[in-house]
Amino acid sequence: MEPVFAPGVPDQVRRLYERRPELFVAADAPRPRRQTSWSAAPGSTFGTLLVWIGVCVGGWIFALIVMAATLPTAVAGWISVALAGVAVLATGGIVVKTMAEDRGHKAVRVQHRKYLLPEDFDDAAGALLGRAQRAVKTVLEATVTRRGLLDDVKNELVLPEQLWDIAQVLREQTVLRARQQDVARGMATAELDAVLGPQRRALALSVDAIRRKVDLLDRYADRVRSADAALRAEAALSDGDRYIELLARTEPAGDTSLVEGFADEANALKDTLTRSINAARDAGKTLALPD
Known part of the structure; x- marks a missing residue:
């Protein structure tokens, strides 16, 4: 089972889960706090800044001594001012960076509860969700979907x-x-049974309703698989001319029933493909969102 994201969650957040899943938190956990270098490791960040400032000051003093000994006073003065300006700008940039929030942490914080992780579900719920995810993946990755043969169902939405x-x-x-x-x-x-009895029945009704929805997704995926199989068969049938030529070159006086059968198969396959596409569309329309 994979995590589930709300439709409006950006794709970069979905890709972030693949690279840094440890950033994501369960739905019942508190929203992550804003995290910067100062909040995550203030001592280390402060020490790094001190080392950087020390290097800048020491380097500037060393450069000033060298320039004073080798360059005219006016030139050395202008260069030292320029070096000091560069050091100040670089230090300012580093300070700003330490105060900025990491993009990954920010994305997870902003999108909290707009995604659900595998640990957010128990075994029974996880099994149903896994079925639903596999069915959706089958439909969205099918050749008939990518070719737009089921566009009227609006699968992507x-x-x-x-x-x-x-x-x-x-x-x-x-x-x-x-x-x-x-x-x-x-x-x-x-008293406990009187309270829990109706609650358990309500939960069972909800579970049955979701199971029926997942069954619909499964049936839709099956219809799409059948349409895909017919589409692959049609692609294979396009090689029929090559087989006819092969037979003509190797068995010019042989059995012609195979060659004659290609035309019959082509007509039958077109009907099969049309029926499969229509069946997939009909199954998909049962999942359409209300207007």
Whole structure:
């Protein structure tokens, strides 16, 4: 199972998870604080600045001594002023950098709770979410999708919204399931059963509803796979002329039933491909978002 991001989360944040997953925090954790070099390691940052200032001052004094001995006084004065200016600007830039927030930390802080991590779900919710993610991935990476044969379904808009909605409900189911387990620990009483009974039934109804949604995604993915298979078969059929030429060159007086069959297969395949595409579209339209 992979993390789930809200549709509006920038792509660079999604790529950031691949490079630095340790920055991301679970949904029930507090929002990360603004983090700079000063807040993360003030002692180390201050020590580094002192070393830098010492190097700048020492280098400037050494350069001043050398220039005073080798250059005219006026020239040495102007160069020393220029070097001092460069050192001050460089030091200012370093100070500003130490006060700036790391881009990765800022992205995670700003987008907190607009993504859900695998640890945000229990086993039951994780299993359903994994199925939904695999189905969505199958559809979005399918050849028929990339070629625009299912454009009227608007997969790029509908499926991320569906996945995020499913993930949010599964997260809430995870939280409520854990709360029920905590409350149910210890001695069972009639009062406790009276409270937990309706809650458990409501949770079970929610789980069934989400399972039906995931089943719809699975069926849609199956239809898309079938359309993809028909599309690959059509691509393979385009080599039919080469096989005909091969037979003509090697078996000029041989059995012609294979050659005649190519035309029949082509017609049948076109019908199959059309039916597969239409079936995929019909399955996809059941997932369409309301206007």
